[in-house]
Amino acid sequence: MEKEILNNKKELLLQVITDRSYRPMKFRELSSLLQVPKDERDDLKIVMDSLISDGKIMLDGNGRYKETNGNIKTGIFSGTTRGFGFVKIEGEENEEDIFIPESETKGALNKDRVQIAIFEEQSGRRREGAVISILERNVTELVGTFQKSKNFGFVIADNTKFNSDVFIPKEHTKGAVNGHKVLVQLTDYGSETKNPEGKIIKIIGHINDPGVDVVSVILENGLPTEFPDEVMKQVERIGEEVSSADIGGRVDLRNLQTVTIDGEDAKDLDDAITLSKKGDIYQLGVHIADVSNYVTEDSPLDKEALKRGTSVYLVDRVIPMLPHKLSNGICSLNAGSDRLALSCMMEIDEKGNVVGHRIAETVINVDRRMTYTSVKKIIEDHDEAEIEEYKELVPMFELMLELADILREKRRKRGSIDFDFPESKIILDSDGRPTDIKPYERNKATKIIEDFMLIANETVAEDFFWQELPFVYRTHENPDLEKIQKLSVFxxxxxxxxxxxxxEIHPKELQKLLIKIDGKPEEALISRLTLRSMKQAKYTTTCDGHFGLSTKYYSHFTSPIRRYPDLQIHRIIKENLRGGLKEKRINHYESILNEVARQSSLAERRADESEREVEKLKKVEYMSQFIGQTFEGVISGVTSWGMYVELPNTVEGMIRLADMHDDYYIYDEEHYLLTGEHTKKIYKLGEAVVIRVEDTDKLMRTINFSIVGRANRIEE
Known part of the structure; x- marks a missing residue:
């Protein structure tokens, strides 16, 4: 439809709907009044939807179009297990979500696009609203557990935000039995009084079968597992080794002493390091796999990579952004093989300042594939056997430690915030069952690579910012002042x-706070609350700075095998190096990069959620063997419904207030305390306690504890 015609129809519709002589009308009545022919009514519907999106008109509870007031907004509904929900308003990314009471959801389901009316604000309380209409259903399939009745079945969704069981007519059960994990296609979304309805399109397996839990998360989150045929055909045409034609015209760095440093299990090695020192200047080379040489713009491989956005690292498998022939083969910087790279070669003084740099297309050949464990043994443990094994590289590792310390100190001085939460390392047996969970601690070797990747990302971002060329940046906005003030009070x-x-607050203030609490009982608690008070990082086309790193310039340049934004900016960098970024190409990139940034941010969120869900599943499965046993932990969260306790192995469980029978406990929101009404017993964040594992629920992904007493003072 022509834009001018569309705008004219908008104006006419607004006049009719806002005319006081007309009552609210349904679509058919409105079409008749405006004498719109049947073959043009689809176009009219588009205009109506556009006006709703703009907040100019609304659909009331009876499906009639009417004028809105200023409090009508559109957004995405997020459900909860307890019936109520929240709506993130479109165009208000930095504002707090709107709370929707259970009585006001109008049957909206998780991820639905809805129109809401916002109630009049009350001082000191978060905004509340009511769903007026459901504009778009965004969940068409879901994964859940099948339960069979005599003449029908129903499915309990794995996603706890989807709070309605799905009715399955007998003819659509596909032979599923109790306990089967299934993929359901929704055929009817139900209402406030009627359950959604669906049909089973895939039986994944029984809930207790090995691997079914992880596959369920993959399907629930819509993660792609197979590459399309056209992608694999493109991959087949790519050689196993670098050709002489590809090397032509590149800077040859194969004579430099070069290493990769990664985890033992890593197969996609996309960064290599060279380092030397001349006088007072360190010469650091960060060499990144030139994936863009093989994944060309707008090819099937490129389209699939953008759709995936990122590799997803689940506990027992990786869902790669690129096929293995690329990610583990020709693009991986494997030792002893010529590889194409995009290199950022930096000259850094003894204060950590980059005093000169060059970005170039290169060819490299890695001397040794190192692991964090080996490098740690050399530089931290001074292990004689390890030092002998890699004696020709030891001087470079010592130089790496020296430079990394300088870079980290420079970041500390400017206020960079370093959250050092231990990640979970989950050990699985051959059937995918967890045998051990322990914290995965960072060491000097992991920090060296972090420091070198950070300085390369900053250097590249600053270079392209000042060139004023289209680019994708990694942005971390300043936190909301209200959240910081709450943290300050706490x-x-x-x-x-x-x-x-x-x-605003300077990141240095948060950095100072983290330094003050280092090693204190309240460290984990305050660190978490500080992290929660900050915004999520995202990809943008504007260089808006990175609050957490306290830097104006930041991008993601160092991982093109597993992150699409890195691959995207590699193309821009190479085109610029070759002198091809003329006005036409600049306009091209300006037209596509906003969508690249948006899609990449969404894909990152999806990957993070999937990784967290699988981790939760495995932790629940692991703790189910310890029911009835006691452990010491730290109170990591206090809420109006209970408190959370984290064990030394990173597992977290909940103690419900309803299960604390020794007293009636009152929640103090301001101080994050629970106080016994009669005994005056107090439980507070950061306090060491002893708990008993009561039960686990793999379906809800929860672990329930009961309180035994305070650490070193067990209570009867």
């Missing part, structure tokens, strides 16, 4: 303070 309870400006 830390006062522990005797800590921080300076807050009139309308």
């Amino acid at each position: 830390i006062n309870n522990f005797g800590y303070t921080m300076r807050i400006g009139q309308d």
